Amino acid sequence: MKQEKLNYIIDVARNMFARYGLRKTNIDELAHMARVAKATIYNYFGSKDSVYLAVLKKEADEIIGAILDSIDKEALPPEKLIALVKTKFNQMPKALNLLNLEIDGAENRYPDSIAIRNDLFWKEVEIIQDILEEGLAKGFFYIKNIMLASKSIGYAIRGFERDWLLFDSRDRIDHYLDYFLNIIIKGLMSANSNKTDRFVID
Amino acid sequence: MKQEKLNYIIDVARNMFARYGLRKTNIDELAHMARVAKATIYNYFGSKDSVYLAVLKKEADEIIGAILDSIDKEALPPEKLIALVKTKFNQMPKALNLLNLEIDGAENRYPDSIAIRNDLFWKEVEIIQDILEEGLAKGFFYIKNIMLASKSIGYAIRGFERDWLLFDSRDRIDHYLDYFLNIIIKGLMSANSNKTDRFVID
DNA sequence: TTTATACTAAAATCCGATTATAGTCTAAAG
DNA sequence: CTTTAGACTATAATCGGATTTTAGTATAAA
Numbered sequence: 001m002k003q004e005k006l007n008y009i010i011d012v013a014r015n016m017f018a019r020y021g022l023r024k025t026n027i028d029e030l031a032h033m034a035r036v037a038k039a040t041i042y043n044y045f046g047s048k049d050s051v052y053l054a055v056l057k058k059e060a061d062e063i064i065g066a067i068l069d070s071i072d073k074e075a076l077p078p079e080k081l082i083a084l085v086k087t088k089f090n091q092m093p094k095a096l097n098l099l100n101l102e103i104d105g106a107e108n109r110y111p112d113s114i115a116i117r118n119d120l121f122w123k124e125v126e127i128i129q130d131i132l133e134e135g136l137a138k139g140f141f142y143i144k145n146i147m148l149a150s151k152s153i154g155y156a157i158r159g160f161e162r163d164w165l166l167f168d169s170r171d172r173i174d175h176y177l178d179y180f181l182n183i184i185i186k187g188l189m190s191a192n193s194n195k196t197d198r199f200v201i202d
Numbered sequence: 203m204k205q206e207k208l209n210y211i212i213d214v215a216r217n218m219f220a221r222y223g224l225r226k227t228n229i230d231e232l233a234h235m236a237r238v239a240k241a242t243i244y245n246y247f248g249s250k251d252s253v254y255l256a257v258l259k260k261e262a263d264e265i266i267g268a269i270l271d272s273i274d275k276e277a278l279p280p281e282k283l284i285a286l287v288k289t290k291f292n293q294m295p296k297a298l299n300l301l302n303l304e305i306d307g308a309e310n311r312y313p314d315s316i317a318i319r320n321d322l323f324w325k326e327v328e329i330i331q332d333i334l335e336e337g338l339a340k341g342f343f344y345i346k347n348i349m350l351a352s353k354s355i356g357y358a359i360r361g362f363e364r365d366w367l368l369f370d371s372r373d374r375i376d377h378y379l380d381y382f383l384n385i386i387i388k389g390l391m392s393a394n395s396n397k398t399d400r401f402v403i404d
Numbered sequence: 405t406t407t408a409t410a411c412t413a414a415a416a417t418c419c420g421a422t423t424a425t426a427g428t429c430t431a432a433a434g
Numbered sequence: 435c436t437t438t439a440g441a442c443t444a445t446a447a448t449c450g451g452a453t454t455t456t457a458g459t460a461t462a463a464a
Contacts, residue, residue: 023416026455026456026457027456027457027458028455028456028457036406036407037406037407037408037409038407038408038457038458039405039406039407039408039459039460040405040406040407042457042458042459043405043406046458047457047458048456048457048458145381148377148378148381149381149385151378151381152378152379152381152382152385153382153385154361155361155362155365155375155378155382156358156359156361156362156382157358157361158360158361158362158364159356159357159358159359159360159361159362159363160357160358160360160361161361162360163357173357175350176350176353176354176357177354179347179350179351179353179354180354180355180357180358183351183354183355183386184385184386225447228424228425228426229425229426229427230424230425230426238437238438239437239438239439239440240426240427240438240439240440241427241428241429241437241438241439242436242437242438244426244427244428245436245437248427249426249427250425250426250427
């Protein structure tokens with residue numbers, strides 16, 4: 001089958017899963033909506049779960065892809081870190097299925113889907129690690145244990161996710177995120193933590 | 203009724219809710235286990251939900267109380283911040299009902315219980331704010347916007363909770379938390395972020 | 405290879421009957 | 435005046451069996 005057609009199936013499935021959830025989406029209807037035979041779907045994916053996982057995977061890949069793109073556009077490590085966070089949170093609302101995992105009452109939280117969610121987390125941590133390493137090499141950051149630092153920051157960023165997804169007042173949380181970046185970059189104790197003029201998020 | 207008896211009812215309820223959950227705990231059995239008449243419970247609490255909320259409230263109060271105690275034992279603001287985080291995570295496993303809210307599939311997540319959970323979060327943020335204010339006044343911290351800073355840190359700490367509760371490898375996450383504290387206190391950019399000798403968590 | 409269709413076995417839904425339980429009430433005991 | 439045991443009700447949960455949906459397979463034709 002052409003890659004194009006396969007992507008189309010995933011896209012249709014993505015919409016259906018986002019609207020109805022895993023349980024209430026059925027393959028007969030998906031086949032009809034995607035204008036392929038049911039057998040074709042089973043030929044390619046093998047099971048309903050696999051279709052669902054392919055959707056989650058695509059959503060995760062999109063987030064990672066967008067983050068990497070945005071980082072490439074920045075030259076300085078601190079700004080790369082800021083770009084990562086901004087892009088991540090901008091992309092999140094598009095990954096409806098992946099993020100409903102966090103919010104929903106476990107409706108469709110099972111080992112494989114959780115694995116994809118965790119995988120996204122650890123990929124983010126890896127990217128953070130790359131940024132920190134570059135920052136260290138170029139003299140921007142001073143970090144004793146880069147692996148610990150990147151994981152710590154990964155976890156900390158996670159703390160903003162739930163409310164970002166649920167709240168009306170996204171702007172305000174954006175504000176907190178901005179400030180959080182300032183804090184981890186400059187620290188509470190450094191005298192210039194007052195000045196948000198250099199690495200500021202607009 | 204004596205306060206003592208009332209507390210005993212809450213304690214028994216706390217164990218039953220922790221073991222069986224809100225739905226599978228029934229008031230007849232609770233009355234029996236707590237050795238009071240069912241009417242007494244309804245006299246005091248008015249409804250099953252109110253009993254449950256009283257349990258959640260008590261768990262939240264215990265966490266806040268322990269945090270405040272631990273902070274009082276520290277003299278320096280940075281150490282107070284560290285004490286807050288350490289105590290919070292040490293106390294968390296005791297608050298079984300409150301924390302199952304995070305993990306469970308919404309089984310017993312309804313507006314009132316979420317409100318208590320959020321209340322705990324904002325109380326933590328207030329305490330952080332107090333610490334930051336003291337740290338600013340005494341020249342330890344340099345923070346432009348204390349309110350933003352305390353909320354940011356509150357959210358960031360939240361990011362460690364889920365994995366702390368779920369994972370086998372609590373030590374490792376402890377490690378991340380330690381490092382996280384180092385980062386926010388000293389910042390990625392400050393040259394002494396290497397040295398973890400002063401404000402170190404043992 | 406894809407498609408339409410038919411097929412099966414397992415799961416979900418439905419529904420009426422039964423049971424369990426939240427919450428009220430009362431009368432007696434402390 | 436409060437607590438208690440027990441009776442009581444109305445609603446919600448459970449159960450079991452019949453029915454329907456649906457995941458997944460098989461087949462034959464395009």
